[in-house]
Amino acid sequence: MGAKGVIKKGEYFDSVTLMNVARRLGAVAGVTDSAVVMGTAANKSILKNSGLLLPEFAGAGDTDLLIAVQAGTETALADALRKADAYLKESRRGSSAKGGLRASSLDGALALLPGANLAVVSVAGRYAGGLAMDCLQKGLSVMLFSDNVPLETEVELKRFARDRGLIVMGPDCGTAIIHGVPLAFANAVRRGSVGVVAAAGTGLQEVTTLVSNEGVGISQGIGTGGRDVKTAVGGIAFLQGLDFLAADPQTKVIVLVSKPPDPDVLEKITARAAGIGKPMVAVFLGGDPAALGQGRISAFATLEAAATAAVFLAKGQGIEKSSEYLARRHERIWELAKLDRSRKKASQKYIRGLFSGGTFCAEAQVVLGPIVGAVHSNAPLQGHPKLEDPLRSVGHTVVDLGEDEFTVGRPHPMIDYSLRDKRILAEARDPETSVILLDVVIGYGSHPAPLDELGPVVREAIAVADGAGRHLSVVCSVTGTDADPQNRSLVAKGLEAAGAAVLPSNAAACRLAGEIVRGGEHHV
């Protein structure tokens, strides 16, 4: 007979839900008793008397949820704890469904909200095109979250929308901020004068949060979907977004975010930009800024640099000021790296980057390339080698965990950390690993309590390496704001307490990782 339990911080349920979960757990084969309660002293006393007070509950407080199970076998314990989690999630889904009026059809939704003029479509790809077209025909612009929408459908939808003064953001558009409203994976940012058009979801999140965290706000964040800047689509939504920001009186500075557009699309963007009398900065990740920054557009190599330039422009200062600002940040990074570098063993040579955001994985290659040379990746940019087996790192490796090989049959890694957690520990055991590089993306739609899951894993990874006599550096960025439900500062502090170095941007985190393993002289 044994007992096991877990603490869930910041999760609140009503008493009937918790009692029902406990009752259902009691019905799990092999379970003799269970309790699901808040961690108050009185409840701990009950658990103690029932033989369910576990040592790990000692530090739990009044607003922590405790799940304790007593069972005859290890298997039954594990099964019950897994089911507890599922039952709680189930109840959450049930309660949210009761939270307000829900429509079961597009017409029903329009009847509930007659003034609506934007629909978010998130259904299986094969149905998404038809539903998006229904929305357009009813006069609604569309944010098409779904992926696996055929290219020809995307083109048809976007042309249809453009001809009617509507826009289709997507497919595979995960982020947008429209009139201050975050849609899908987005963040609670300040409102302000910087408008963003992005063909990269996490890129849009990074730029908008960096701008917001520097005290400047966002007027609009318009997503387009990554394929929009390819020749086949012709940049239809990207150009519409640009036109919208040009006409928007709130927008004083425009930021363009994408992987390098196809040449003909870039030409169209450049031509359109020539007629816009607002400062414009761009980051076309993986492209040559000198070649891509044409006409009125100032192009930068990283999201951080573009966002910082936009901040200084919005404040009425020159772009050169932003370069000075970042140069000072690089100095501090170099100092930090020097400290870590001196504690490494000779075998610790490599960076292992595990990214939940594809754009961050690309940015890592952009930043690390000049510092450490070739970086293997399952999503390599030009000039970097393809990782033969995405599950096994080779030399310097950065992995995009959002790629299909990792996401089939499981939630996106911004929501489900389990795969990355395992990989972090595997990399920590590798004697060649010097730095584990992570992105942590918070905000709406992302993991609601990243610290609960990632904090213990970071601690364990560092301890695993330490046990083998190695100093492991865990370097990460937290994309988000303090106004996000998870609160960026709290997440960052928690990760630091776990032993990670938390940098203000993904580019800065990559730079620190690179400088730790570089071992050479100071380059700013």
Next chain:
Amino acid sequence: MIASPPSLEVRSVGERVLPGRYSLHSGFAAAANYVSGDGLFCIVSLAAGPGPFSLVADGPFPELWPGTAVVEPGLLRLGTAGVPLPPGRRYDGRISCDPADAPALRKCLIPLREALLRSAPERSAAFLIEPSRDAAFASPSGREYAAALREGVVKLLGPDPASGARRIRGLGPGFTPAGDDLLCGYLGAGLIAEKVLGLDLRETREAVGREAQGGNPLSNSSLRCAVDGCFADKFRDLILACLGRPGRPLESCVEAILELGATSGADLAVGFFLAARRFSGEAAHGC
């Protein structure tokens, strides 16, 4: 191309909602609790009704609430959105009563008990007024819980109320544990008994209020309000019905209060009933 979104409309502002910058503590489908130090305010749906530290709002409730809220004179800032606070719609949860209400208070006890037994949820604290309801707590830990709550309530209603409060504060599953809700009910009945029955309960109420404070900001705010005689709308209606005031009939008020939380309303009403019965001399110590 795309218009501003519809926003919440605030219908009433509790008198304890104070200006300041708050952080999200907990969010539910139809309620969100924001804290700032010891202070707290809640945004609740129309169905929950007004309360001393509630903003009652009409409109689409977000499933994910913004992490920060700023209350300013006339304005609530939720994340990046601003919601006007209507002037002149301050909710005042105090009750005016005097010894003339004593007969009605005594008379309400039987129908109140019957109404609670008819409608209170199976797993609420109503087992304290009807022992056969213990069956709902059959597991070993469930039995422990029921026994602890009973033991604490016996002390609360006996000669050592502060010790009883210590025993049951934070006791029970759920975001606001049953013990905390019972204590709010007890404190409400204590204040009414002071005014209506002429008992000197001030020190007792204050001691219980002090001992009942724990680590749950929502419970703590409710308990402070109950000590001060400042009640949520549904609890206030129930008390007024118990005092025989014109308005909603007692049965309807019981039904309304039972809608609060999963068992919170029932636990609150049970606490009120047990204490009112004790203070009016209708029951000996204990339950």
